[in-house]
Amino acid sequence: xxxxxxxxxxxxxxxxxxxxxxxxxxxxxxxxxxxxxxxxxxxxxxxxxxxxxxxxxxxxxxxxxxxxxxxxxxxxxxxxxxxxxxxxxxxxxxxxxxxxxxxxxxxxxxxxxxxxxxxxxxxxxxxxxxxxxxxxxxxxxxxxxxxxxxxxxxxxxxxxxxxxxxxxxxxxxxxxxxxxxxxxxxxxxxxxxxxxxxxxxxxxxxxxxxxxxxxxxxxxxxxxxxxxxxxxxxxxxxxxxxxxxxxxxxxxxxxxxxxxxxxxxxxxxxxxxxxxxxxxxxxxxxxxxxxxxxxxxxxxxxxxxxxxxxxxxxxxxxxxxxxxxxxxxxxxxxxxxxxxxxxxxxxxxxxxxxxxxxxxxxxxxxxxxxxxxxxxxxxxxxxxxxxxxxxxxxxxxxxxx
Ligand code: ADP
Ligand code: MG
Ligand code: MG
Ligand code: MG
Numbered sequence: 475x476x477x478x479x480x481x482x483x484x485x486x487x488x489x490x491x492x493x494x495x496x497x498x499x500x501x502x503x504x505x506x507x508x509x510x511x512x513x514x515x516x517x518x519x520x521x522x523x524x525x526x527x528x529x530x531x532x533x534x535x536x537x538x539x540x541x542x543x544x545x546x547x548x549x550x551x552x553x554x555x556x557x558x559x560x561x562x563x564x565x566x567x568x569x570x571x572x573x574x575x576x577x578x579x580x581x582x583x584x585x586x587x588x589x590x591x592x593x594x595x596x597x598x599x600x601x602x603x604x605x606x607x608x609x610x611x612x613x614x615x616x617x618x619x620x621x622x623x624x625x626x627x628x629x630x631x632x633x634x635x636x637x638x639x640x641x642x643x644x645x646x647x648x649x650x651x652x653x654x655x656x657x658x659x660x661x662x663x664x665x666x667x668x669x670x671x672x673x674x675x676x677x678x679x680x681x682x683x684x685x686x687x688x689x690x691x692x693x694x695x696x697x698x699x700x701x702x703x704x705x706x707x708x709x710x711x712x713x714x715x716x717x718x719x720x721x722x723x724x725x726x727x728x729x730x731x732x733x734x735x736x737x738x739x740x741x742x743x744x745x746x747x748x749x750x751x752x753x754x755x756x757x758x759x760x761x762x763x764x765x766x767x768x769x770x771x772x773x774x775x776x777x778x779x780x781x782x783x784x785x786x787x788x789x790x791x792x793x794x795x796x797x798x799x800x801x802x803x804x805x806x807x808x809x810x811x812x813x814x815x816x817x818x819x820x821x822x823x824x825x826x827x828x829x830x831x832x833x834x835x836x837x838x839x840x841x842x843x844x845x846x847x848x849x850x851x852x853x854x855x856x857x858x859x860x861x862x863x864x865x866x867x868x869x870x871x872x873x874x875x
Contacts, residue, residue: 476580478549481533483507486517490529493575493584498525513538513547513723518589528589529574534581534723538647548643551723552581557638558700558725559583565617569610570719588718591711598707598744599751599830601761602714608768610717611710611737612775619730620783622700625790636697641726644703645693648724652820653690657683665823668841672848673823685855689812697727705736706817706828707744731809734776738769738810739817739851742871743830745769746847750834766868773810773864777803804862811861811870815854822848849874 481489487503490496497503501521509516509532517531534552537544556576563570571586594604624632655662656676665673676682702709703724711718745765752758784799792798821828822844831847834840853870861867 476577478536478580480515480535481517481531481580481582483517486531487519489531489582490517490519490584493529496529496574497521497527498523501525501527511535511539518587520587528587530571530585530587532583532585545647546643549581551641551644552576552583553578554639554641554644554725555721555723556583558702558722559585559720561622561700562614562618562702562719562722565621566614566719569614569717588711588720591713591716591718593708594710594712594717595707595740595744595829597712598741599747599833601752602712603761603764604712604714604717604768606715607712607717608771608775611719612772612779614717614719615730615734615737615772615776616779616783618702619699619733620780620787622727623698623730625784625788625793628789635700636727639700639726641703641724644724645726648693648703649690651824651826652816653686653693656820656824657686662825663823664825664827665844666841669823669844669848672845676819676823676848679852682852682855685812685858686816689809689816689855689858692729692809693732693813696729698730699727700725701728701730701733702736703728703733705733707737707740708828710737729809729813730806731811732813734772734806734810735813735815736817738772738867739814739821740828740830741765741769741772742814742850743818743821743828743847745871746850747830747834747843750831750836750839750843766871769871770864770868773807773867777807777864780806807864808858808861811854811867812858814867815851815856815858818847818851818854822851846874 483505487505490503502523503519504522505517505519507515508518514535515533520528534549536549537546556573559570559573563572571588573583573585575584576582620626651662658677702722703726704721709719709721711720745762748758748762752761781799831843834843850871853874857870
C-alpha cells in the first residue's frame with residue numbers, strides 16, 4: 475500500500491512499466507504531465523522504442539486552486555471517477571476510455587490514451603463538424619442514465635449504488651459555482667466591468683431566482699440516476715467518427731437533465747460565440763444552424779433510445795403504468811432546459827469560463843457573444859417549466875439572438 479503523494483515523472487514511468495501486459499519489457503518510456511494542474515495531474519506515457527503503445531495516468535490532487543487560494547478536495551473523488559468510468563465503459567464500451575489499473579491510495583487511474591482524438595471544445599472552436607456526435611452522446615446519456623436509475627435497478631441495489639457515489643466536495647463546487655454565486659455578490663464571480671448591468675440583473679431578478687431555486691433543489695435532492703456531473707465539451711474527446719467521454723470526477727446520483735443540459739449548454743455557448751470564429755456570414759449561419767440542429771438532435775437521440783430501453787428493459791413494477799413514461803420524459807426535458815440555462819449563465823459571470831467565448835479577440839464581438847449567451851441562459855431558466863419539445867430549446871435560443 476502506498477501513502478498518497480503526487481507522483482513524480484519517474485514514478486509515473488515505473489508505474490506504467492508495472493502494468494501487466496502493456497509495454498514490452500525493453501520499452502523506452504517517455505512521460506509528460508499534460509493536465510492543466512488545477513485539480514489533477516495527467517501523465518501521458520509513450521514508448522519511444524516503436525511499439526506505439528501509450529497510456530494515461532490521472533492522479534487527483536488534494537486541493538483545487540481557486541482564485542489563488544486552495545480549496546481542499548477529497549481524494550475519494552478519484553475512486554468515484556474510476557468507478558464511474560468503469561460503469562460507463564461497461565454500459566457504453568465504444569464511448570468511454572478503458573480503465574487498465576488503479577490505486578485508490580494514490581488516487582490514480584490508469585486508462586486508455588485518447589490522444590488520437592481532440593477535445594471537442596477545441597474542435598468546435600476550429601469549426602470541425604461532428605455529424606455522429608448527437609447519436610453517440612444520445613446513446614451515452616440514454617444508457618448511463620437509464621441503467622443506473624430505479625427504472626432498471628431494484629430499489630435496494632440502487633440505494634447501494636447511491637452510497638458509492640456520495641460526492642459532497644465536488645457537488646459543493648457545482649452548488650456554489652452554478653446555483654449560488656452568479657445570483658449574489660461573490661469573490662468567486664468573474665466578469666468584465668462592462669457586464670455589470672447583466673450581473674446586477676442576475677442578482678436582482680426575482681423571477682429568475684425562483685427558477686434557479688427549483689433547479690438547485692432538484693440537484694440537491696433528486697437521486698434519479700448516476701450522472702457524469704461535468705459533461706461539457708472539455709470532457710469529450712472527439713473526431714468526426716468517434717466520441718469518448720472522460721473526466722466523470724463530479725459523478726453522483728442526481729437529476730438526469732443535469733447531464734443532458736450540460737452538453738446542450740456547451741453547444742449553445744459555442745453557438746453564441748460563432749461571430750467570433752466564423753467571419754463569412756453565410757458560413758457562420760450554416761455553422762449556427764448546424765449547432766442548433768445538433769442541440770435538437772441530442773434530445774431526440776436521447777429520448778428515442780431512453781424510451782426503447784424503458785419499453786424493453788424496465789424492471790420497475792410500475793413502469794408500465796399508462797402515461798408514466800411520457801410524464802417522466804417531460805420532466806427530464808424541463809430539467810434539461812433549466813440546467814442548460816444555469817450552465818450557460820455561470821460560464822459568463824461565474825468563476826470558470828469557456829474558451830469558445832473568452833478567447834474571442836475582438837472585445838466588441840466578445841461582449842455581444844457574452845450578452846447573447848446570457849440572454850439564452852436566462853430564457854431557458856425562466857421558461858424551463860413550460861418547455862414541451864426539444865425544439866422549444868432551439869426556439870428560445872433563436873429568440874435570444
Ligand atoms: P481534469 O479533471 O483535471 O479536467 P481531465 O480528465 O479533463 O482532467 O484531463 C485533463 C486533460 O488531460 C484533458 O483535457 C486531456 O488533454 C488530457 N487527458 C485526460 N484523459 C486523457 C486520455 N484518456 N487520453 C488522452 N489525454 C487525456
Ligand atoms: Mg481541467
Ligand atoms: Mg476535465
Ligand atoms: Mg475534471
